[in-house]
Amino acid sequence: MAENVWILGIHMTNFGKHRDKDILDLGSEAAIGALQDAGVGIKDIGVLGAGNLMGRGGFGQLLQKQIGQTGIPVYNVTNACATGATALRVAIMAVKAGETDMGLAVGVEKLAGAGLLSGNVRAAEGGHWVRDGRYGAVAPLDGRVGTETMPGVFAQIGMEYGHRYGGADFELFAGISEKNHAHSTLNPKAAYQKRFTLDEIMNDMMIAYPNTRPMCSANCDGAAAAVVVSEAKLRTLSLEQQRRAVKISASVLTSDPYQEACQVLPDVNTLTRQAAATAYEQAGIGPEDLDLVELHDCFATAELVHYDNLSLCEPGGAVDFFKSGAPWRDGRTPVNVSGGLQSKGHPISATGIANIWEIATHLRGEAGERQIADAKVGMAHVIGLGSACGVHVLEKSAL
Amino acid sequence: MDRIPLVDYLVLGDDPHLVANECTSCGARYFDRRSACASCGLQDFRTVEIAGTGTLRSFTIVHFAAEGVEVPFVAGLVDCDGTSVRGNVVNVPPDPEHVTLGMKVRLTTVPVGTDEAGVEAVGYGFEPAS
Ligand SMILES: [Zn+2]
Numbered sequence: 434m435a436e437n438v439w440i441l442g443i444h445m446t447n448f449g450k451h452r453d454k455d456i457l458d459l460g461s462e463a464a465i466g467a468l469q470d471a472g473v474g475i476k477d478i479g480v481l482g483a484g485n486l487m488g489r490g491g492f493g494q495l496l497q498k499q500i501g502q503t504g505i506p507v508y509n510v511t512n513a514c515a516t517g518a519t520a521l522r523v524a525i526m527a528v529k530a531g532e533t534d535m536g537l538a539v540g541v542e543k544l545a546g547a548g549l550l551s552g553n554v555r556a557a558e559g560g561h562w563v564r565d566g567r568y569g570a571v572a573p574l575d576g577r578v579g580t581e582t583m584p585g586v587f588a589q590i591g592m593e594y595g596h597r598y599g600g601a602d603f604e605l606f607a608g609i610s611e612k613n614h615a616h617s618t619l620n621p622k623a624a625y626q627k628r629f630t631l632d633e634i635m636n637d638m639m640i641a642y643p644n645t646r647p648m649c650s651a652n653c654d655g656a657a658a659a660v661v662v663s664e665a666k667l668r669t670l671s672l673e674q675q676r677r678a679v680k681i682s683a684s685v686l687t688s689d690p691y692q693e694a695c696q697v698l699p700d701v702n703t704l705t706r707q708a709a710a711t712a713y714e715q716a717g718i719g720p721e722d723l724d725l726v727e728l729h730d731c732f733a734t735a736e737l738v739h740y741d742n743l744s745l746c747e748p749g750g751a752v753d754f755f756k757s758g759a760p761w762r763d764g765r766t767p768v769n770v771s772g773g774l775q776s777k778g779h780p781i782s783a784t785g786i787a788n789i790w791e792i793a794t795h796l797r798g799e800a801g802e803r804q805i806a807d808a809k810v811g812m813a814h815v816i817g818l819g820s821a822c823g824v825h826v827l828e829k830s831a832l
Numbered sequence: 833m834d835r836i837p838l839v840d841y842l843v844l845g846d847d848p849h850l851v852a853n854e855c856t857s858c859g860a861r862y863f864d865r866r867s868a869c870a871s872c873g874l875q876d877f878r879t880v881e882i883a884g885t886g887t888l889r890s891f892t893i894v895h896f897a898a899e900g901v902e903v904p905f906v907a908g909l910v911d912c913d914g915t916s917v918r919g920n921v922v923n924v925p926p927d928p929e930h931v932t933l934g935m936k937v938r939l940t941t942v943p944v945g946t947d948e949a950g951v952e953a954v955g956y957g958f959e960p961a962s
Contacts, residue, residue: 561947562836567864569840571953576901579918580894588892596889596933642893691871694916698909
């Protein structure tokens with residue numbers, strides 16, 4: 434077994450509109466923040482995992498021009514909404530493999546005002562029908578053969594769970610959003626920090642039934658970065674650094690294995706279940722040991738299925754799990770105490786490191802007003818459609 | 833008038849139906865062209881007809897879409913006798929009172945438009961079966 438890897442420093446920028454900052458400003462702020470938090474400098478870093486989805490590519494090297502060109506290997510990665518988690522895993526794997534004893538991962542996105550993220554852009558009409566692509570389509574299929582919009586795809590994922598197990602109606606999904614928006618009022622870094630009533634959520638603009646606008650993740654700008662270190666190196670650092678370090682007891686990335694319906698509706702369940710099962714095994718814990726969970730609530734309908742996929746409840750029991758109050762911050766398994774993507778915001782490539790920051794901040798006892806008391810173990814989950822799923826289990830330092 | 837299907841896997845004519853490429857080894861079905869089977873990796877496919885009736889296993893009512901897409905519309909996932917099919921639910925008011933999980937639906941054709949040569953493109957959808 435390769436040696437343990439720890440988070441030595443971690444930082445996330447405020448999420449929201451950053452009109453005067455580009456991806457390099459935001460990425461630098463996160464990276465420098467993480468290095469300062471770690472108590473190390475750029476010259477201590479031996480590998481850089483860099484995540485940015487919507488930019489022009491080569492983000493890692495561009496970032497080095499801002500924070501230090503030290504000649505280390507840079508891995509520019511993209512993996513949809515799991516891009517940040519993938520960048521982090523690159524740094525973790527390099528340390529685990531013994532190539533270096535310290536790595537940096539950065540994820541950044543500028544998305545404020547991006548509007549609806551859709552699968553295709555409709556081509557102009559007219560001319561002659563021409564068969565195109567692997568379906569031989571003579572016209573764009575979005576809107577003609579189902580939907581390619583993210584709110585619509587994830588609405589169907591939640592509704593399918595409802596069809597299988599029952600009890601998942603519009604009001605239940607809206608209730609999940611009510612919880613996350615309520616949680617966000619304690620998070621000064623969240624893009625939106627406003628509480629909504631159930632009525633307000635259900636009567637807001639319908640995007641893709643049953644997801645209304647507040648039930649959708651908020652497009653915004655933001656960045657997050659983490660410094661990871663080998664356990665051997667950590668033991669040579671100061672007691673304060675060792676006390677604040679957070680153990681990565683599991684780090685898992687999966688892709689979606691073949692399932693019958695996956696060609697017509699992406700299956701976000703199987704790869705998440707497999708990632709979670711592997712993570713519990715790696716960490717040697719079970720779901721009952723988790724003090725808090727940050728899961729990928731890109732839409733309210735997605736959060737429901739992941740209660741089940743992450744085994745926070747019995748198979749088929751996600752509706753009862755939510756109705757019991759378990760995922761509220763004072764419940765049995767607090768979920769998305771950050772406010773989740775629906776209120777904290779979802780700057781795609783930052784998300785998979787920002788959720789680690791949230792967990793780490795609680796484990797360090799530094800979460801201020803929203804601190805989950807005595808938190809020792811937490812899980813962070815992201816999923817990028819296509820699909821990629823990242824699950825990390827983090828543990829408080831024993832010092 | 834000439835007609836062309838919206839997608840290769842829609843067969844027009846007196847009895848419009850959908851077809852799929854079925855893996856001859858494991859039976860996995862694909863509506864698009866595949867290099868090899870995503871389930872078992874083998875490369876031999878045959879064309880099979882998909883059942884024209886099914887059960888609505890999931891849906892969403894899209895109110896907000898890319899420019900040029902008419903809203904609201906119902907996007908659905910239909911279980912056609914064991915094969916999952918993506919398609920709009922049509923000929924029904926697009927609201928949760930009329931569209932329900934588990935409802936029985938059947939395949940129907942939907943006009944898409946006519947090009948400059950007068951060729952009509954025809955798509956498909958699913959309508960309530962009762
Ligand atoms: Zn096969």
